[in-house]
Amino acid sequence: MKKKEKITIHDIATEIGVTASTVSRALNNHPRISPATKKMVLEAAKAINYKPNRIAAALRHGKSKLIGIIVPTINRNFFSSIVRGIEEYANARDYKVMISQSYDDYQKEVETIDALLDARVDGIMVSLGKNTHTYAHFDAVLQKGIPLVFFDRTTDELQANQVVIDDFASAYQATRHLIEQGYRHIAHFTSHMKIKIYLERLRGYSQALADFGIPFDERLVVESNMQLDGGQESTRFLLNQGLGFDAIFSASDYAIVGALQELKKIQVKIPQEVGLIGFSNEPFTEFTEPALSTVDQKAINMGQTSAALFFEMIAGDGKPKAMVKKTLDAQLITRTSSCRIKQFQP
Amino acid sequence: MKKKEKITIHDIATEIGVTASTVSRALNNHPRISPATKKMVLEAAKAINYKPNRIAAALRHGKSKLIGIIVPTINRNFFSSIVRGIEEYANARDYKVMISQSYDDYQKEVETIDALLDARVDGIMVSLGKNTHTYAHFDAVLQKGIPLVFFDRTTDELQANQVVIDDFASAYQATRHLIEQGYRHIAHFTSHMKIKIYLERLRGYSQALADFGIPFDERLVVESNMQLDGGQESTRFLLNQGLGFDAIFSASDYAIVGALQELKKIQVKIPQEVGLIGFSNEPFTEFTEPALSTVDQKAINMGQTSAALFFEMIAGDGKPKAMVKKTLDAQLITRTSSCRIKQFQP
Numbered sequence: 142m143k144k145k146e147k148i149t150i151h152d153i154a155t156e157i158g159v160t161a162s163t164v165s166r167a168l169n170n171h172p173r174i175s176p177a178t179k180k181m182v183l184e185a186a187k188a189i190n191y192k193p194n195r196i197a198a199a200l201r202h203g204k205s206k207l208i209g210i211i212v213p214t215i216n217r218n219f220f221s222s223i224v225r226g227i228e229e230y231a232n233a234r235d236y237k238v239m240i241s242q243s244y245d246d247y248q249k250e251v252e253t254i255d256a257l258l259d260a261r262v263d264g265i266m267v268s269l270g271k272n273t274h275t276y277a278h279f280d281a282v283l284q285k286g287i288p289l290v291f292f293d294r295t296t297d298e299l300q301a302n303q304v305v306i307d308d309f310a311s312a313y314q315a316t317r318h319l320i321e322q323g324y325r326h327i328a329h330f331t332s333h334m335k336i337k338i339y340l341e342r343l344r345g346y347s348q349a350l351a352d353f354g355i356p357f358d359e360r361l362v363v364e365s366n367m368q369l370d371g372g373q374e375s376t377r378f379l380l381n382q383g384l385g386f387d388a389i390f391s392a393s394d395y396a397i398v399g400a401l402q403e404l405k406k407i408q409v410k411i412p413q414e415v416g417l418i419g420f421s422n423e424p425f426t427e428f429t430e431p432a433l434s435t436v437d438q439k440a441i442n443m444g445q446t447s448a449a450l451f452f453e454m455i456a457g458d459g460k461p462k463a464m465v466k467k468t469l470d471a472q473l474i475t476r477t478s479s480c481r482i483k484q485f486q487p
Numbered sequence: 488m489k490k491k492e493k494i495t496i497h498d499i500a501t502e503i504g505v506t507a508s509t510v511s512r513a514l515n516n517h518p519r520i521s522p523a524t525k526k527m528v529l530e531a532a533k534a535i536n537y538k539p540n541r542i543a544a545a546l547r548h549g550k551s552k553l554i555g556i557i558v559p560t561i562n563r564n565f566f567s568s569i570v571r572g573i574e575e576y577a578n579a580r581d582y583k584v585m586i587s588q589s590y591d592d593y594q595k596e597v598e599t600i601d602a603l604l605d606a607r608v609d610g611i612m613v614s615l616g617k618n619t620h621t622y623a624h625f626d627a628v629l630q631k632g633i634p635l636v637f638f639d640r641t642t643d644e645l646q647a648n649q650v651v652i653d654d655f656a657s658a659y660q661a662t663r664h665l666i667e668q669g670y671r672h673i674a675h676f677t678s679h680m681k682i683k684i685y686l687e688r689l690r691g692y693s694q695a696l697a698d699f700g701i702p703f704d705e706r707l708v709v710e711s712n713m714q715l716d717g718g719q720e721s722t723r724f725l726l727n728q729g730l731g732f733d734a735i736f737s738a739s740d741y742a743i744v745g746a747l748q749e750l751k752k753i754q755v756k757i758p759q760e761v762g763l764i765g766f767s768n769e770p771f772t773e774f775t776e777p778a779l780s781t782v783d784q785k786a787i788n789m790g791q792t793s794a795a796l797f798f799e800m801i802a803g804d805g806k807p808k809a810m811v812k813k814t815l816d817a818q819l820i821t822r823t824s825s826c827r828i829k830q831f832q833p
Binding site: 207214215216218221222224225228232237238239240241242249252253256260398402424425428429430 | 553560561562564567568570571574578583584585586587588595598599602606744747748770771774775776
């Protein structure tokens with residue numbers, strides 16, 4: 142394969158017999174350069190496939206064709222799938238994405254916003270870290286008129302676009318499904334972080350219980366870090382309390398795997414004795430024994446919707462439009478762990 | 488919380504009563520500015536916590552303190568853990584990382600290298616895409632003297648630093664473990680892509696068989712895409728051939744889960760009748776029933792080692808030193824799926 146040489150403005154200058162400075166000014170639409178020369182330069186640039194330096198161009202025109210994405214961690218199928226959705230949509234429109242992780246660290250989120258502004262990105266898409274409770278670091282983004290989209294972990298405290306799933310409705314469906322399968326003492330695993338997605342899931346769980354006349358028992362709502370070990374601890378806590386739960390709806394897939402492991406240790410039959418549902422449709426939920434029911438947040442769709450909001454914002458005059466909040470539907474995935482009635486009776 | 492305003496050179500100028508132009512030239516070490524003024528400007532800049540624009544600084548000095556990372560996909564625990572290792576090491580030294588995915592697409596890898604060069608990154612770390620067989624897109628990186636480190640999926644065709652794990656030794660250990668557990672008809676799942684890591688794993692498997700006097704049977708080496716469906720297909724292929732295998736060593740965790748699912752469908756007992764080992768220690772290998780043996784590639788260590796190579800390169804005169812190739816040890820993780828002898832006899 143022949144080596145690809147980087148084409149510069151000097152190649153264009155040589156090609157058409159003008160100075161590099163003239164080429165540069167023509168490409169930058171300088172008023173001193175005649176329309177005829179500009180046309181000649183642009184045609185030559187196109188003919189020899191000249192690609193201007195993206196960042197140098199960004200410094201002149203404010204267009205880097207780069208989108209910066211900040212997620213708490215890339216190490217979750219949910220977030221990496223959202224990134225994939227954004228990326229597919231953006232790549233098809235000649236934009237590139239760069240990904241950064243906040244690791245749920247507030248200071249790292251602040252610094253990353255600074256770095257993205259320095260890198261002259263054309264847009265920023267963020268899922269907030271769990272420890273982010275103030276939002277002043279986004280003021281510079283809004284003040285510069287750089288399109289800002291929040292997805293999944295969002296805030297209503299800024300005038301910025303948001304894409305969320307309907308956490309309330311998803312949790313309601315998951316809980317109703319357990320009730321329809323005959324479970325009556327349904328525990329709920331939630332985060333000790335009072336962020337909106339977890340509050341909405343708790344609300345959906347409570348509403349479903351209320352609608353089916355099942356009393357809400359706050360002792361069955363257990364807080365943890367929502368990781369594997371958190372799910373194990375919450376399950377041991379419930380068992381030690383002797384509260385006689387017969388199902389768990391967990392706001393996290395990791396925590397429900399922890400529950401599954403603890404219950405199997407003491408030979409509890411899933412789903413006959415205890416039904417389990419998680420949240421997020423992480424790939425491993427298919428691989429457990431039994432396979433785990435969960436809520437699929439359609440992450441790729443969330444990514445595409447977020448990207449579409451960005452392109453809508455830049456399509457007009459380049460300024461963000463009025464705030465838009467899109468709420469997407471999620472999908473309940475019922476697998477063995479929550480289905481003890483094989484056939485529904487009509 | 489008080490809103491944080493972006494501090495500019497104008498603030499420094501006001502602070503010490505000089506022009507913004509003087510501040511700018513002082514910060515850039517311009518020869519026309521006196522040492523006394525430079526000192527005053529630098530002290531004022533420090534006092535009011537002035538942070539220069541990272542990219543503008545990069546254009547002047549060639550230091551963006553940004554490292555670009557390219558991985559085939561972030562949606563693998565192995566790659567996201569390497570990124571974490573790089574990031575921890577780099578952050579501790581005041582460098583930031585930006586992550587891009589090639590999705591194993593050669594053209595996307597080429598374009599991402601261009602974008603990273605445009606973004607004036609100070610270093611590039613890459614795990615090659617499966618479809619990358621030519622390397623001219625890295626010439627510009629090497630020519631500019633930008634430190635380049637390959638990890639895991641590397642090439643010997645460029646004079647660039649590499650960090651790999653000892654795939655041969657890891658595969659040898661995994662196969663030897665199966666032999667020690669009494670398995671004699673050991674199949675191997677490998678990729679149809681002839682990239683180095685898979686060839687080394689195949690070589691380790693073959694060598695272990697040879698050393699223990701077990702004949703190599705090429706019909707037991709099955710190629711697939713190494714995904715879940717590939718593992719299912721390879722297993723059905725082996726079953727349909729009626730070759731009487733009693734173990735599978737897969738070069739991928741995803742493919743071994745596919746095998747587990749297929750074998751369980753027909754009530755094959757794991758590990759009593761067939762032993763299974765995967766590769767990568769993806770988190771779900773702990774959650775399957777039975778839990779899967781696998782090879783832990785110590786990804787965070789690989790990331791830290793890759794980052795350390797970068798910082799060694801920039802520590803001297805900023806030019807890459809002679810090529811270094813680091814080979815790291817991996818660790819065999821034995822779980823239920825491959826352990827049919829509970830106690831080893833001494």
